[in-house]
Each structure stands twice: as C-alpha cells, then as structure tokens.
Amino acid sequence: MSYLKKSKERTVDALFLLSLFVVFGVISLLVIHIGANLYQTIATRMKDNLEIRTYSTYLDEKIKQYDTVHSVSVTDIKDCSVLVLTQHNQDYDTNTYLYGYDGTIREYVSSKADFTPEDGIPIVKAKTFHVEFITNSLLKFTITDTSGNLHTLYQSLHTSNS
C-alpha cells in the first residue's frame, strides 16, 4: 500500500516537472519569436529611416551645390525622370544626371551629351523617383522607398530658371 502511494507521488512529481519544462520551452520559443519579429520590424524601420534621410540630404546638398542661373533643369530621357545639374566651364559643360533606374536613385556625370541610365552610380535604393518643376524656383520630388512608402519633398532654388 505504502509502495503504491509512493509510486503515485513520484508520478505526480515527474509530471509536474515535465509540465514545468514544457511551459519553460513554450515561453522560450514565444520570447524568441516576439524578439525576432520586433528585431526585424526595427531593422526595416531603421533602413527606411536611413533611406528617407539620404533622399532629403543628398538631393538638398546636390541642388544647393548647383544653384546657379540655368544650372538646374528637369527632363525625361529613356523613360527616366531626370534632374540635370550643369556646371558651366569655360569651354564645355559638365552634366550631373540624377534619376531613378532599376530600383535605385543613380548619379551619372558626363561632359558629353550622351546618357546611359545603366552606367550611373547607385546612391540609394528607391522603387520610384520622379522630379518636376512646380514653379520656376520650386522642385517637387516624389520618391517611393523600398517598403512602398511615398515621400514628397520640395526644394527651392535661389536662382530662378526662367
């Protein structure tokens, strides 16, 4: 009788121990899952933030650098919306083309009239890139980042293009 009671007690203890391990395991997996998801969300958000910051600072810097009379223009070349920044030298002009191609915003510098979008240097990833003049002294950029968020940025010119 005593042997049976002892055996039953041990079974209960073992079961309790086992259930504790199961709970321990389930909670561990749950925490890892939540942690991984949050880490992924935070990493994506940081990447988006970096892209947003790069779009605004890069475009701002480039335009301010070339903000002289008849140096900033917008054109469509080979289905690309292109911002053309021209540096007027004594004998020749150097054009810097900023455009979106193959999922990236690219920069292409050339002193010739030729323009091959695939040769540009990738600056930052972006699904779409569009630029237009709203007025003679105001540029509008519409950019879609890699997560699909649309960003509209405005940039004024101190020198009117008219």
Next chain:
Amino acid sequence: MKHSKFSIFLMEIILNIFLFTLFIIVCLQIFMKANTLSKSAVTLQRSVNCCTSIAEVFQSSSDYKSALLMTYPNATDLDTKIQIYFDEQFEECHQLDSYYRAVVTFSKDVVETADICLYQGDDTTLLYSLSVSSYQPLQSMALTGGDSVE
C-alpha cells in the same frame, strides 16, 4: 532522504523558472522600448522632412502665401497663419482625413519669417517646429536710394 533531495531539485527548477520569467519581462520591456524609439525616430525624421518642405515652399517665392496655397491646395488660410493637413503617410490631404497638422504662422520683423509647427491630429502634441526666414533681394529703387522694399 531521497524525497528531500527531489524537493530541493524541484525548488531549484522553480527558482530557475522564476528568474527566467524575470529575465523575459526585462527583455520584452527592452524590445518594446526599442520598438517605440524606432517608431518615434521615423516619425521625427518624416516630420523634419515635412517642415523642411514647407520651409522650402515658403522661401521659393516673395508671394509665399500664394505659393503655399498652390502647393498645398487643401490648406486653410487663417489670415496670419495657414494650416496644412497631412495623412498618416505625411501626404497632404483634406482636413477631415488628416492625422498630422502643420501650422505656419507668418510674422515680419526685418525679414519675412514663418514659424512652422507640426502637431499630431487635433492634439497640442508638438512633433517638430522650425523657424524660417525669407530674404528677398533689394529692388532697383532701393539700390538707387529710392523706396526700400517693405
């Protein structure tokens, strides 16, 4: 004796699980804090871009009010200030669909100045503020000793 050993083992396991739970709570709190911080970082960056864009529009023309109303057609003109409405993606929208609200207050000292404040919804929670001045060049009359530009 054997039973006592088992109890100690059980106690040890329970203590381990207690410490583990404590560790999980701390970890989850850190994760949540990181999540909140990254979310607010994105909102702040987009708020900065939004206010900077408004500032650029303000600086693009001497007739800044018309320029702002043309660029943001759903904005409300309140004489000395303009309210511009944005949705959750910081795209300009109608007042009824707005999630963020930018208040542009104009003032004139020596130069035209605009104070741009971005709020979340109808709250007074200020997300970002920016003060910008527009320097308009002197016109020929002022340069030749005539009337100065107002």
